[in-house]
Amino acid sequence: MEFLLPAVIALGGMGIISAIILYFVSKKFEVQDDPRITEIQALLPSANCGGCGYPGCSGFAAACTQAASLDGLLCPVGGTETMNRIATVLGYSAVACEPRVAVVRCNGSCEKRPHTNQYDGTGNCAIASALYGGETGCPYGCLGWGDCVTACLFDAIRIHPETRLPEVDETRCTACGACVKACPKQLIELRRKSSGFHRTVKPDDADTLHRIYVACMNRDKGGVARKACSAACIGCSKCLKNCESEAIVIANNLAYIDDSKCTLCGRCVSECPTASIVEYLQTKEIVC
Amino acid sequence: MLKTFRIGGIHAPAHKLSADRWPVTLPLPEQVMILLSQHIGAPAKPLVAKGDTVKAGTLIAEAAGFVSAPVHSSVSGTVAKIEDIVDASGYRKPAIIIDVQGDVWEDSIVQGRFPDELSPQEIIEKIRQAGIVGLGGATFPTHVKLTPPPGSRAEVLIINGAECEPYLTDDHVLMLEKGEEILQGIRLLMKAAQVQKAIVGIENNKPDAIALLSSLAATVPGITIVPLKPRYPQGSEKQLIDALIRRQVASGALPVSVGAIVQNVGTAFAVYEAVVNNKPLIERIVTVTGNHLAHPCNLRVRIGTPIRYLIEQAGGIPADTGKIVGGGPLMGRALLNADVPVTKGLSGILLIPASEAQRKPARHCIRCAKCANICCMGLEPWRLMNLAEWKEWEPMKQNKMMDCLECGSCSYVCPANRPILDHIKWGKNELRLAAAAK
Numbered sequence A: 001m002e003f004l005l006p007a008v009i010a011l012g013g014m015g016i017i018s019a020i021i022l023y024f025v026s027k028k029f030e031v032q033d034d035p036r037i038t039e040i041q042a043l044l045p046s047a048n049c050g051g052c053g054y055p056g057c058s059g060f061a062a063a064c065t066q067a068a069s070l071d072g073l074l075c076p077v078g079g080t081e082t083m084n085r086i087a088t089v090l091g092y093s094a095v096a097c098e099p100r101v102a103v104v105r106c107n108g109s110c111e112k113r114p115h116t117n118q119y120d121g122t123g124n125c126a127i128a129s130a131l132y133g134g135e136t137g138c139p140y141g142c143l144g145w146g147d148c149v150t151a152c153l154f155d156a157i158r159i160h161p162e163t164r165l166p167e168v169d170e171t172r173c174t175a176c177g178a179c180v181k182a183c184p185k186q187l188i189e190l191r192r193k194s195s196g197f198h199r200t201v202k203p204d205d206a207d208t209l210h211r212i213y214v215a216c217m218n219r220d221k222g223g224v225a226r227k228a229c230s231a232a233c234i235g236c237s238k239c240l241k242n243c244e245s246e247a248i249v250i251a252n253n254l255a256y257i258d259d260s261k262c263t264l265c266g267r268c269v270s271e272c273p274t275a276s277i278v279e280y281l282q283t284k285e286i287v288c
Numbered sequence B: 001m002l003k004t005f006r007i008g009g010i011h012a013p014a015h016k017l018s019a020d021r022w023p024v025t026l027p028l029p030e031q032v033m034i035l036l037s038q039h040i041g042a043p044a045k046p047l048v049a050k051g052d053t054v055k056a057g058t059l060i061a062e063a064a065g066f067v068s069a070p071v072h073s074s075v076s077g078t079v080a081k082i083e084d085i086v087d088a089s090g091y092r093k094p095a096i097i098i099d100v101q102g103d104v105w106e107d108s109i110v111q112g113r114f115p116d117e118l119s120p121q122e123i124i125e126k127i128r129q130a131g132i133v134g135l136g137g138a139t140f141p142t143h144v145k146l147t148p149p150p151g152s153r154a155e156v157l158i159i160n161g162a163e164c165e166p167y168l169t170d171d172h173v174l175m176l177e178k179g180e181e182i183l184q185g186i187r188l189l190m191k192a193a194q195v196q197k198a199i200v201g202i203e204n205n206k207p208d209a210i211a212l213l214s215s216l217a218a219t220v221p222g223i224t225i226v227p228l229k230p231r232y233p234q235g236s237e238k239q240l241i242d243a244l245i246r247r248q249v250a251s252g253a254l255p256v257s258v259g260a261i262v263q264n265v266g267t268a269f270a271v272y273e274a275v276v277n278n279k280p281l282i283e284r285i286v287t288v289t290g291n292h293l294a295h296p297c298n299l300r301v302r303i304g305t306p307i308r309y310l311i312e313q314a315g316g317i318p319a320d321t322g323k324i325v326g327g328g329p330l331m332g333r334a335l336l337n338a339d340v341p342v343t344k345g346l347s348g349i350l351l352i353p354a355s356e357a358q359r360k361p362a363r364h365c366i367r368c369a370k371c372a373n374i375c376c377m378g379l380e381p382w383r384l385m386n387l388a389e390w391k392e393w394e395p396m397k398q399n400k401m402m403d404c405l406e407c408g409s410c411s412y413v414c415p416a417n418r419p420i421l422d423h424i425k426w427g428k429n430e431l432r433l434a435a436a437a438k
Helices: A004-028 A035-043 A056-066 A079-090 A125-131 A147-151 A178-182 A222-228 A238-242 A267-271 B120-129 B170-177 B179-193 B207-217 B237-245 B265-277 B307-313 B370-374 B381-389 B393-398 B409-413 B420-437
Strands: A100-104 A157-159 A166-168 A188-192 A209-214 A248-251 A254-257 A277-282 B031-035 B059-062 B077-086 B092-100 B156-160 B197-203 B223-228 B260-264 B283-289 B297-302 B321-326 B348-353
Touching: A035 A056, A035 A079, A056 A079, A100 A166, A100 A209, A125 A147, A125 B420, A147 A157, A147 A178, A178 A188, A188 A209, A209 A254, A238 A248, A238 A254, A238 A267, A267 A277, B031 B077, B120 B179, B120 B265, B156 B179, B156 B237, B156 B265, B170 B179, B170 B207, B170 B265, B170 B283, B179 B197, B179 B207, B179 B223, B179 B260, B179 B265, B197 B207, B197 B237, B207 B223, B223 B237, B237 B260, B260 B265, B265 B283, B283 B307, B297 B307, B307 B321, B307 B348, B370 B381, B370 B409, B381 B393, B381 B420, B393 B420, B409 B420
Parallel strands: B156 B197, B156 B260, B197 B223, B283 B348
Antiparallel strands: A100 A188, A157 A166, A209 A277, A248 A254, B031 B092, B077 B092, B283 B297, B321 B348
């Protein structure tokens, strides 16, 4: 017993002294943190996807507290709802943001775009694209090795087993843009989730998803593009002539539909001779 | 003790099937497709239009800048069109397509005599006008190599007759057929580079070429023929310099920094033809080979000939062909189809049977360090591949990725069949894209 006591006293004394030192040191060097950062961080989805352009959700939360307004700040995963809550915390007015979704601009499935050779190297789009033009006659189209699938943190893209093309799951896609950066052929674009009302759908059904876009990135001349893929845009400008809202531009033998001008009249879809303009329509019930 | 380079290297089975086949001149095809970018540097600018009549040797595209090379018509006929064609990589590149009519050559192409009176600058200018590029495969414009950057001076000209790549025999048969002309070409290159000494390195699996060139070189002052121990990649500039003059070129430096200029024997012959006979680079020898090919051979072909035509001369494409490779088995790349044209840098066409063509599935790295042992640049290929998998481009650069000469030895020796070189090429490409974006 008598040999325990000095040890307990010595250790206990050291502990008390250290605690006092630590207390004053922590007071002296205390880091003043904005409490709102933690608060905002709690509102964010914690996906840490980087879709906002900041390193992770805490980086975005810090950026929100430092900004004078919420202009240009958007959490694509959380969307308008989250941004409204952040605005309430900070006392700013919320910025309305249009929900967006990733769109794959290649429609060259196996039947439409026959294989002309077999790539034998590493199964990775970035490597395949650095070495070769691809397994089909179209050097602009999807390679099908799934770099976008690997990049997606939300399991929103898969390669369809039959078409060998990426398929975006609308319900899961947060428009973070990771796939856009991953695609070496720049095939993926973030477009407005719904850019208007369909001619056959009642205007009050605002949740109808409806998009029209050119599902092709082939910039070769019409004949060459058509030879490589039956669904290629041949740059014939039929869509351009039939568009009343001047939403279509044709550059480098390729049409592009500006989704901010498109009224979804659908005329270009019926006019396109190669069916390279794709119409996506999904009603509220199916979206759930 | 035979000379060779000191770091790394592999000894692959030689398979020189066509070594005893004298080069055969291929009959002219009906149409040639001449790519405008057959060299490292800016693509040439076309000077002809559809319907123009050209002769063999007519300038049809001019160099676009200093590091670029002009392109000449390899046949006589009419320009059918100028359009983008699929090249060996599957991407479309601009080319001039000429319908062949007869075989009329430019009047200036005549058998001349050795021009003692030409100054170094005049020789370099003639080489530039003839569109000569490095014929070993790298296709770097020769006139650029002969013009060292200010402040550096070449002391020795090194001529690459190593031909270390398995299967290829085009340099070998060229040395046997045109030994005298090659030596004349070397003399012209020595004069152009203003050096007194030239060393020709030839691997000793070509004893006939060594014997012939040695006997011819005995009468020419300054040229030595040195037999080398067969080892891959001995034909690479830095390795050949190390093997012959025991000097190491620093990372990122040019060979001229150690006083050497390296040229291929094929280039030396092209220089002879350009300076003495006024003949631009419009034909070359291509080895057509493969273990299951009926008649492996060496063909003298015009630039722009579709390679299908060459393979037909060698007995046609066997039914069980799995891959057609442009170049040798280690550095060459699989061609997308047999309709791509012969370019200035194409040294061989290798047909691989389907049973051998497929890669084996890659497994995990077992840390055996074979790749690090054989890397002739002293790199750690396994580390570079790991970094590429994590997309760590900057650390790859710090690990001297840019020194890699893409010889493919690491992928060749890897017991786990890991596609190491694919990943290094990927890293290089990403850095190139990042630099271009800046």
